[in-house]
Amino acid sequence: xxxxxxxxxxxxxxxSVAAWLLSRAEPVVGLSMLLWDESQRAGGPRRQAQxxxxxxxxxxALDLGDAxxxxxxxxxxxxxxxxxxxxxxxxxxxxxxxxxxxKTPSPCVRCNTFIKFDALLARARAIGAETxxxxxxxxxxxxxxxxELHRGIDEAKDQSYFLFELSREQLSxxxxxxxxxxxxxxxxIAREAGLVVAEKGESMEICFVDSEVEDFxxxxxxARPERFAAAAVGPAAxxxxxxxxxxxxxxxxxxxxYRYTVGQRRGLGVAxxxxxxxxRVLPEENTVVVGxxxxxxxxxxxxxxxxxxxxxxxxxxxxxxxxxxxHPGVTARIRPRSGGASREVEVEFASPQRGIAPGxxxxxxxGNRVLxxxxxxxxxx
Amino acid sequence: xxxxxYFDHNATTPVDPRVRDAMLPWLSELHGNAAxxxxxxxxxxxxxxAARDQVAAxxxxxxxxxxxxxxxxxANNAVVFEAGRAARWRGEIVVASCEHPSxxxxxxxxxxxxxxVRVVPPGRDGVVAAEALLEGVGPETRLVCLMLANNELGTLxxxxxxxxxxxxxxxxxxxxxxxxxxxxxxxxxxxxxxxLTLGAHKFHGPLGAAALWVRPASAGAPAPPFESHLVGGTQxxxxxxxxxNVPAVVGLGLACELAACELPARRAHLLALRERLEAALPxxxxxxxxxSAPRLPHTSNVAFPGLVNQDLAIRLDLAGYAxxxxxxxxxxxxxxxxxxxxxxxxxxxxxxxxxxxFGMTNTLAEVDGFLPVLAHEVAALRxxxxxxxxxAAVVVVA
Numbered sequence: 001x002x003x004x005x006x007x008x009x010x011x012x013x014x015x016s017v018a019a020w021l022l023s024r025a026e027p028v029v030g031l032s033m034l035l036w037d038e039s040q041r042a043g044g045p046r047r048q049a050q051x052x053x054x055x056x057x058x059x060x061a062l063d064l065g066d067a068x069x070x071x072x073x074x075x076x077x078x079x080x081x082x083x084x085x086x087x088x089x090x091x092x093x094x095x096x097x098x099x100x101x102x103k104t105p106s107p108c109v110r111c112n113t114f115i116k117f118d119a120l121l122a123r124a125r126a127i128g129a130e131t132x133x134x135x136x137x138x139x140x141x142x143x144x145x146x147x148e149l150h151r152g153i154d155e156a157k158d159q160s161y162f163l164f165e166l167s168r169e170q171l172s173x174x175x176x177x178x179x180x181x182x183x184x185x186x187x188x189i190a191r192e193a194g195l196v197v198a199e200k201g202e203s204m205e206i207c208f209v210d211s212e213v214e215d216f217x218x219x220x221x222x223a224r225p226e227r228f229a230a231a232a233v234g235p236a237a238x239x240x241x242x243x244x245x246x247x248x249x250x251x252x253x254x255x256x257x258y259r260y261t262v263g264q265r266r267g268l269g270v271a272x273x274x275x276x277x278x279x280r281v282l283p284e285e286n287t288v289v290v291g292x293x294x295x296x297x298x299x300x301x302x303x304x305x306x307x308x309x310x311x312x313x314x315x316x317x318x319x320x321x322x323x324x325x326x327h328p329g330v331t332a333r334i335r336p337r338s339g340g341a342s343r344e345v346e347v348e349f350a351s352p353q354r355g356i357a358p359g360x361x362x363x364x365x366x367g368n369r370v371l372x373x374x375x376x377x378x379x380x381x
Numbered sequence: 382x383x384x385x386x387y388f389d390h391n392a393t394t395p396v397d398p399r400v401r402d403a404m405l406p407w408l409s410e411l412h413g414n415a416a417x418x419x420x421x422x423x424x425x426x427x428x429x430x431a432a433r434d435q436v437a438a439x440x441x442x443x444x445x446x447x448x449x450x451x452x453x454x455x456a457n458n459a460v461v462f463e464a465g466r467a468a469r470w471r472g473e474i475v476v477a478s479c480e481h482p483s484x485x486x487x488x489x490x491x492x493x494x495x496x497x498v499r500v501v502p503p504g505r506d507g508v509v510a511a512e513a514l515l516e517g518v519g520p521e522t523r524l525v526c527l528m529l530a531n532n533e534l535g536t537l538x539x540x541x542x543x544x545x546x547x548x549x550x551x552x553x554x555x556x557x558x559x560x561x562x563x564x565x566x567x568x569x570x571x572x573x574x575x576x577l578t579l580g581a582h583k584f585h586g587p588l589g590a591a592a593l594w595v596r597p598a599s600a601g602a603p604a605p606p607f608e609s610h611l612v613g614g615t616q617x618x619x620x621x622x623x624x625x626n627v628p629a630v631v632g633l634g635l636a637c638e639l640a641a642c643e644l645p646a647r648r649a650h651l652l653a654l655r656e657r658l659e660a661a662l663p664x665x666x667x668x669x670x671x672x673s674a675p676r677l678p679h680t681s682n683v684a685f686p687g688l689v690n691q692d693l694a695i696r697l698d699l700a701g702y703a704x705x706x707x708x709x710x711x712x713x714x715x716x717x718x719x720x721x722x723x724x725x726x727x728x729x730x731x732x733x734x735x736x737x738x739f740g741m742t743n744t745l746a747e748v749d750g751f752l753p754v755l756a757h758e759v760a761a762l763r764x765x766x767x768x769x770x771x772x773a774a775v776v777v778v779a
Binding site: 004029077079081082123125126127128 | 689696698699715716761762765
């Protein structure tokens with residue numbers, strides 16, 4: 001059983017082609033994870049899960065039926081693993097925590113860090129596989145000091161941002177067969193192979209949220225009061241930076257503070273002579289602070305849970321920083337703060353950046369190579 | 382991938398070549414509708430009635446009382462729902478908790494419609510105590526359901542004892558004999574039940590062919606309630622509307638006849654396979670569930686403490702051996718067996734349990750080849766099961 005690779009198969013186009021490509025050359029087993037039981041779903045009416053266009057997400061909701069069919073087309077065995085306990089603990093609950101804390105979480109990063117390349121990797125090893133392969137658009141490059149994480153060659157599809165928290169140990173047991181390909185090539189491969197998923201669109205949503213996010217958060221918090229602090233249910237107060245009350249959110253039946261994301265412009269429900277943006281979200285007061293576009297600008301950020309893929313640098317480093325998944329990147333100085341269990345770091349941009357949302361990841365690049373990253377706590381004005 | 386040795390015969394069995402040969406003409410040159418008046422229909426009708434004779438003979442019944450269905454689940458559903466409907470969804474149904482879901486879930490639906498449902502768990506030995514099942518069975522009881530052999534453990538249940546007591550109280554009994562037929566003797570009069578169900582694919586017959594036997598009225602007693610659950614045709618003496626699946630029914634008939642004729646030899650062969658397996662299990666620190674009770678000859682439900690059954694089942698599958706983590710009807714996702722939990726087996730042990738079930742095409746050489754592979758994979762998994770490093774604490778910010 002040496003050299004067996006387990007491919008994480010969601011039933012989407014990318015992981016299907018990853019499985020197909022590997023299966024042409026080596027022993028492969030397909031694994032699908034049951035992460036979120038339908039019966040646990042809570043929230044508003046189901047909304048359209050699939051759309052075509054660019055991708056802001058890591059992967060889509062599981063389509064077990066398609067995963068099985070592709071595995072048969074590829075001639076590989078396929079198994080379904082129930083991992084909903086891990087997923088709830090490590091991805092869904094922290095996601096709800098973040099929203100309740102007024103943050104904008106990035107659940108796909110945590111899913112990669114704790115589920116695909118930790119819990120799933122452990123299960124893969126339990127069944128005799130040595131590595132886990134996924135359909136991520138990213139590359140693992142063997143460097144002088146061990147495996148390095150690099151951007152996928154398809155600029156528009158690159159998913160390295162979502163993988164920044166992996167360790168060298170995790171990378172040494174991971175494979176990204178699509179990293180050297182473009183989305184167009186991947187679809188062409190699926191078409192030529194006749195895979196049943198060849199014409200599938202991209203998933204744009206968070207895989208476990210099938211309603212509006214605020215409804216999901218409210219429903220989760222209400223369903224498990226012992227786990228989550230009581231969430232505000234009333235509409236948030238919308239205030240200016242000087243504290244002037246501009247109004248109360250009323251364009252939605254329930255628009256508490258956690259409906260708002262820093263940088264958001266639409267749906268504020270207040271009229272002003274000029275465009276207003278969300279600057280800060282204040283959970284304790286169920287309040288959203290809004291202001292001009294200029295007020296969004298920040299000269300840097302403070303992050304926590306600083307992570308380096310390789311050896312941590314001795315002192316300050318310069319890198320390109322992406323402050324959200326589709327951010328083009330900005331040159332910045334990265335200064336780890338010494339001491340402290342929360343592993344804090346200060347990032348100072350070469351030019352001001354807008355829309356720094358606490359809860360998002362700031363990921364550090366040296367060219368195409370991912371050095372590491374941190375989780376944003378505050379913007380530096 | 383390598384060849385696959387198949388040790389999951391409680392899920393389904395390969396079709397006996399003799400059965401296949403009997404079916405083939407009905408999939409090629411012969412093709413009548415058994416309800417048609419012309420000669421093609423007449424020939425099909427005769428094939429169906431001959432098969433009905435074969436099924437009846439295998440279970441000690443009269444052919445007139447045998448209804449062909451498409452599956453054991455259909456037959457089980459039909460009995461539960463018809464018993465409930467005849468009672469206008471009043472009164473009570475009693476089911477063992479280790480019954481097949483086609484009975485338990487049907488009873489739950491009856492409960493939604495207003496009936497009372499009493500669920501009785503098996504004991505630690507995997508056998509439902511007759512006294513427990515019979516407790517409170519009386520004038521309000523519309524149906525008692527007790528399978529002849531459990532699908533996960535193979536344990537035989539006290540059906541005759543329960544049926545005798547129920548008959549005295551005027552309560553009909555449904556016996557799901559799907560796993561038992563072909564492996565132990567099944568006789569409706571010895572059992573004394575009122576409904577009995579069986580399915581061809583569990584004993585080397587085809588998929589899509591099953592039968593329901595309903596006790597006829599006798600001098601002392603009326604027939605138990607049963608009206609057609611499917612309507613829109615007069616087939617099967619008006620007890621199941623649908624064009625009869627002639628090739629499948631022909632296969633079912635012969636599979637029944639062969640199983641009945643060859644029962645002693647089959648039993649001996651299957652027992653030899655299982656004894657070879659179970660003799661090797663103590664050295665693997667494995668525990669056989671239900672071993673103290675009378676069991677079907679071919680089923681072994683084994684716990685390998687310290688590992689997760691699905692991991693072991695996948696390793697064995699990749700190594701060329703098909704076994705099961707439990708019943709086959711649950712979409713490939715592993716839950717701890719409700720039956721094992723109901724027996725009082727701890728959750729971790731239930732999640733460490735495999736079901737190995739042999740069939741007539743298995744050989745002692747296959748089992749001999751399997752044992753070292755099993756021992757190797759069990760040891761490998763136990764070595765890996767050492768506790769993982771604790772992960773970084775989840776930062777709770779709310």
